[in-house]
Amino acid sequence: MPELSVVVPAFRERDNIPALLRALDQALEGLDWETIIVVDDAFDGSEDLVRERAQQDRRVRCIHRIGRRGLASACIEGMLASSAPYLAVIDADLQHDETLVPKLLEAAKRDSADIVVASRYMEGGSTGALAAERVRASRAASALSRVICRGLTDPMSGFFVVRRGFLERVVRRLYGRGFKILLDLVAAARGQVRIVELPYRMRSRERGESKLGARVIAEFFMLLLYHLTGRLLPARFFLFAAVGVTGVGVQLAALSLLFTVSGNFLFSQSVATWAAMTSNFFLNNAFTYGDQRLRGARIWRGLLSFYAACGIGAFINIAIAEWLFFKSLPYWAAGLAGALVAALWNFFTTASFTWGGSSAAKR
Ligand SMILES: Nc1nc2c(ncn2[C@@H]2O[C@H](COP(=O)(O)OP(=O)(O)OP(=O)(O)O)[C@@H](O)[C@H]2O)c(=O)[nH]1
Ligand SMILES: [Mg+2]
Numbered sequence: 149m150p151e152l153s154v155v156v157p158a159f160r161e162r163d164n165i166p167a168l169l170r171a172l173d174q175a176l177e178g179l180d181w182e183t184i185i186v187v188d189d190a191f192d193g194s195e196d197l198v199r200e201r202a203q204q205d206r207r208v209r210c211i212h213r214i215g216r217r218g219l220a221s222a223c224i225e226g227m228l229a230s231s232a233p234y235l236a237v238i239d240a241d242l243q244h245d246e247t248l249v250p251k252l253l254e255a256a257k258r259d260s261a262d263i264v265v266a267s268r269y270m271e272g273g274s275t276g277a278l279a280a281e282r283v284r285a286s287r288a289a290s291a292l293s294r295v296i297c298r299g300l301t302d303p304m305s306g307f308f309v310v311r312r313g314f315l316e317r318v319v320r321r322l323y324g325r326g327f328k329i330l331l332d333l334v335a336a337a338r339g340q341v342r343i344v345e346l347p348y349r350m351r352s353r354e355r356g357e358s359k360l361g362a363r364v365i366a367e368f369f370m371l372l373l374y375h376l377t378g379r380l381l382p383a384r385f386f387l388f389a390a391v392g393v394t395g396v397g398v399q400l401a402a403l404s405l406l407f408t409v410s411g412n413f414l415f416s417q418s419v420a421t422w423a424a425m426t427s428n429f430f431l432n433n434a435f436t437y438g439d440q441r442l443r444g445a446r447i448w449r450g451l452l453s454f455y456a457a458c459g460i461g462a463f464i465n466i467a468i469a470e471w472l473f474f475k476s477l478p479y480w481a482a483g484l485a486g487a488l489v490a491a492l493w494n495f496f497t498t499a500s501f502t503w504g505g506s507s508a509a510k511r
Contacts, residue, residue: 149231149232150180150181150182150207150232151179151180151181151232151233151234151253152176152179152180152181152182152232152234152235152236152249152253152309153181153182153183153184153226153227153230153232153234153235153236154172154176154181154182154183154184154236154237154238154249155183155184155186155223155226155227155230155235155236155237155238156168156183156184156185156186156226156237156238156239156240157186157219157222157223157226157237157239157240158185158186158187158188158194158222158240159187159188159190159217159219159222159359160190160192160194160356160357160359161194161240161241161356162192162193162194162197162356163355163356164240164241164242164354164355164356165185165194165197165198165201165240166197166201167242168240168242168246169183169201169205169208171242171246172246172249175246175247175249175250176246176249176250179250179253181207182206182207182208182209182230182232183207183208183209184209184210184211184226184229184230185198185208185209185210185211185226185240186211186213186222186223186225186226187210187211187212187213188213188216188217188218188222189212189213189214189215189216195210195212198210209229211225211226211229213225215440216439216440217438217439217440217441218325218326218438218439219306219326219327219329219359220322220323220324220325220326220327220328220329220332221324221325221439223237223329224319224322224324224329227310227315228315228319230312231312232312233311233312233313234253234256234257234309234310234311234312235309235310235311235312235315236249236252236253236308236309236310237306237307237308237309237310237329237330238306238307239306239307241353241354241355241356242351242353242354243350243351243352243353244266244306244307244348244350244351245266245348245349245350245351248266248307248346248348249309251346252264252266252308252309252346253309255309255344255346256309256310256311256344259342259344260342261311261342261343261344262310262311262313262314262337262341262342262343263308263309263310263311263314263330263333263334263341263342263343263344264308264309264310264343264344264345264346265300265302265305265307265308265330265343265344265345265346266302266305266307266308266345266346266347266348267300267301267302267305267345267346267347267348268302268305268347268348268349268350269287269290269301269302270301270302270345270347271347272347273301273302273347273348273349274347274349274350275350276349276350276351276352277352278350278352286304289304289368290302290303290304292372293328293331293372295372295376296331296335296371296372296375296376297331297334297335297375299334299343300330300331300334300343300345301345302345303328303330303331303334304328304330304331305330306327306329306330307348308330310333314333314337314341315333317337317340318333318336318337319336321336321338321379322336323335323336323370323371323374323375323379323383324383325367325370325371325383325384325439326363326364326367326368326370326371327364327367327368328367328368328371331371332371332375335371335375336375362435363434363435363438366387366390366435367387367435369390370383370386370387370390373386374386384436384437384495384499385492385495387432387435387436388432388436388491388494388495389491389495391428391431391432391435391436392428392491392494394427394428394431395424395425395427395428396424398420398423398424398427398428399420399421399423399424400420402416402419402420402423402424403416403417403420406419406420421462425454425455425458426451428454428458429450429451429454429455429502432454432498433447433450437503440503442502442503450502450503453498453501453502454498454502456501457493457494457497457498457501457502458494458498460493460497461490461491461493461494461497462490464486464489464490464493465486465487465489465490466486467486468482468485468486468489468490469482469483469485469486469487470482470486472485472486
């Protein structure tokens with residue numbers, strides 16, 4: 149068994165993989181290591197390339213995930229596939245300085261740290277040529293993340309070494325979605341973690357494309373909420389609820405537009421409701437279930453089941469609100485309670501009927 153497994157999440161990184169393997173080979177000389185490259189299906193031949201290398205070099209392993217996406221889950225599954233006592237996580241795009249890995253490992257052993265983080269924001273570190281607005285966003289996110297974890301100069305870092313015992317201790321409390329796996333690990337430790345940081349200078353991406361987008365930002369906020377609320381509800385529910393709030397906006401906007409034009413309330417309210425459900429479905433498909441998004445013909449079947457579930461949810465909402473109102477609750481409290489129960493109903497039914505899979509609601 150090697151002493152160190154280097155877990156590399158990779159999505160559309162075919163052009164970077166040969167250089168990465170060369171760089172690891174050089175940087176880790178003299179260490180007993182292996183690398184586990186977790187490739188999500190992108191039809192770009194990355195997995196074939198990794199397997200080809202694996203046939204010549206037993207230190208190289210490939211995990212090929214189909215119909216799945218997500219950096220954090222890729223890292224977790226890669227780490228769990230290893231039996232090594234130390235696990236490194238490093239990007240595939242050569243932005244992280246692999247020559248630091250032996251020092252991260254040494255610090256983990258010497259200081260018996262749970263996590264050794266490569267930091268861009270401590271003395272001696274740098275974001276390199278990263279665009280100014282990206283640095284600002286990263287710093288703002290780091291500041292915000294203090295609500296769930298302290299003691300890190302660079303909680304947004306995706307480059308670190310972790311002790312296997314620590315991972316096993318926190319793994320069941322992880323949010324496990326989105327991009328910010330380090331923040332997730334530290335937040336899940338609830339203060340019971342020894343952290344050491346070492347500085348490094350980040351390189352810029354030479355090949356392949358960035359995967360940053362709106363989903364990454366949405367997931368970041370959901371990660372904060374998940375840990376802030378003490379992991380009360382399944383991680384996915386928070387995104388589902390946020391999409392529901394946007395649905396209220398869509399509904400009111402469509403209602404005001406249609407009612408102004410047609411003057412017919414029932415007609416306007418019906419179309420506005422349909423518009424809100426439709427927009428909720430597509431937003432949930434892109435964000436809440438972005439990692440197992442319905443595509444092609446499955447979208448239409450999913451949409452119909454979503455209409456059906458939310459239609460029943462609307463009846464439940466009205467029935468509960470009406471009942472509570474007659475129990476002499478104030479109108480707003482009755483309305484809120486109805487909406488909350490309906491949101492839970494919608495979430496759990498669409499998790500199994502629309503996005504399928506019994507595990508959808510659990511994660
Ligand atoms: N397996 C897997 N890897 C991913 C996924 N999304 C991103 N990655 C990998 O995670 C690493 C970080 O993603 P990047 O797109 O480079 O994010 P970034 O470094 O913040 O952005 P850039 O500076 O623009 O490169 C890269 O190695 C990606 O290939 C995913 O859904 N699945
Ligand atoms: Mg990158």
